[in-house]
Amino acid sequence: LGSVIAYFTSAKFLLYLGHALSTWGDRMWHFAVSVFLVELYGNSLLLTAVYGLVVAGSVLLLGALIGDWVDKNSRLKVAQTSLIVQNSSVILCGVILMIIFLFKTQLLTLYHGWLLTLCYILVITIANIANLASTATAITIQRDWIVVVAGEDRSKLADMNATIRRIDQLTNILAPMAVGQIMTFGSPMIGCGFISGWNLMSMCVEYLLLWKVYQKTPTLARKSAKVETSELKQLNVKKESDMKPAEGVQLIVEKDVTGFEPQQGKEVSCSARIAEPFITFRDGWVAYYNQPVFLAGMGLAFLYMTVLGFDCITTGYAYTQGLSGSVLSLLMGASAITGIMGTVAFTWLRRKCGLIRTGLISGVAQFACLILCVISVFMPGSPMDLTVSPFADISARLFENEPLPTIASPEPEMIFATGMPNLSNGSVAPANSDPEMSPEPVPLISVSLLFAGVIAARVGLWSFDLTVTQLLQENVIESERGIINGVQNSMNYLLDLLHFIMVILAPNPEAFGLLVLISVSFVAMGHIMYFRFAQKSLGKQLFVCHTPDPKAAPDSSPPGNTSTV
Helix, strand or coil: CHHHHHHHCCHHHHHHHHHHHHHHHHHHHHHHHHHHHHHHCCCCCHHHHHHHHHHHHHHHHHHHHHHHHHHHCCHHHHHHHHHHHHHHHHHHHHHHHHHHHHHHHHHHHHHHHHHHHHHHHHHHHHHHHHHHHHHHHHHHHHHHHHHHHHCCCHHHHHHHHHHHHHHHHHHHHHHHHHHHHHHHHCCHHHHHHHHHHHHHHHHHHHHHHHHHHHHHCHHHHCCCCCCCHHHHHHHHHHHHHCCCCCCCCECCCCCCCCCCCCCCCCCCCHHHHHHHHHHHHHHHHHHHHCCCCHHHHHHHHHCCCCCCCCCHHHHHHHHHCCCCHHHHHHHHHHHHHHHHHHHHHHHHHHHHHCHHHHHHHHHHHHHHHHHHHHHHHCCCCCCCCCCCCCCHHHHHHHHCCCCCCCCCCCCHHHHHHCCCCCCCCCCCCCCCCCCCCCCCCCCCHHHHHHHHHHHHHHHHHHHHHHHHHHHHHHHCCHHHHHHHHHHHHHHHHHHHHHHHHHHHHCCCHHHHHHHHHHHHHHHHHHHHHHHHHHHHHHHHHCCCCCCCCCCCCCCCCCCCCCCEC
């Protein structure tokens, strides 16, 4: 009993609990805000598209600056500030949305509708601030606090990373389902009120949990000094020349360093202050390039350039192929299960083969499963037809002076359960359609193989994600953790943005097979980059899989690097 109580009061469990609360609120909000914007703007996807573009662009441009801010300030200040800003922004957004839902008719008549437009802009801006604060929270908790709480125990760090991912997988499925039910059987306004109330309660509990974790882990109060951004490039060169080739990365906690006092006697000109963010942005990307794990991070980022996931694109394509919302929800549940299996596989493979080889095995497993997706493109039922111009539908409507398609009166149960548009005509498939009006059934061999490959590949995907995450945790020095992980987030968003642009250029279901082939190609390129990183790190020992000796230097870093984390 004593050991059980000790576990539930430990810093590790409190960190899990705080992350679960934070992730639950995040997933509810990210799901609901898109549905709210569709509902508000006459069932059009315009506001949702603008919101997605603003979010991706903001993280892409500001990721390095957010990470630099994380590095320059104390851990508790960063965690508390980002927590308060994130939750307060969501609460404020919820209140504004409730007001819009209540008084939309009146707002439309005021100032010729400009006041309502201003409200839309305000909602998107505040929601974007919430996302940026969420990015800061993820960097400081998942890339920094967790490393310090794990201490010198790498196995504990791997287990904590895996548990965090399991929490993510569960909340990805359960949170949208919960808020979707509330919005379906209640109303969008009730959904806004519920999310605002949840974030208010969650903010107070998370604040308390962060404080308890901080108290139980004294090393969190000690943080190495943040070097000036102009010195980041030289730091990477110095650490390579000063290290002994035979040494490995040592997972230790820095001694007391007081590096947060502002420099006295230095006057900074106005032009220097203006230029500082741009210098930070430039030097952050240069520092990221100079990291020994650069190729591993790039390999992970390339996996974001894909339509082979459970986002609105793939599920929208599934609707065009005749899959119902209930079948898709079951498939999403199966993908969550295989994702959790991937976290279990990661911890087992790491113990047996070491961290770097785990990434290799995971990459091979993911790519092998995605071969099913490639095969599906050429199977019966695949609508792939490269003779159809991707702009045929759009250009026809433009020349005929017809408006582009909007979502036409979807069934509330469907839109709130999935929120996924139909790519064929911009509409959400109704839950109860007339059998006489429905088209001929499409053979399900192609789409079945597609989703079988996507679901099976989640095992390798999440194991690979955890591998690269731990490589970044172990190989990036403490004073650069924030900015390097901020740039990594920017890279992920950049490739994610490119995949949406790819879909915009080829939106027809007939072109989806081509998108699948391009996606698998980018996954292959990502794993080739990781293979090159592993080859540099392990050399001739690359394919020698053995159980690592816990007393020996770990194989999770390239030779000659002894970064301190």
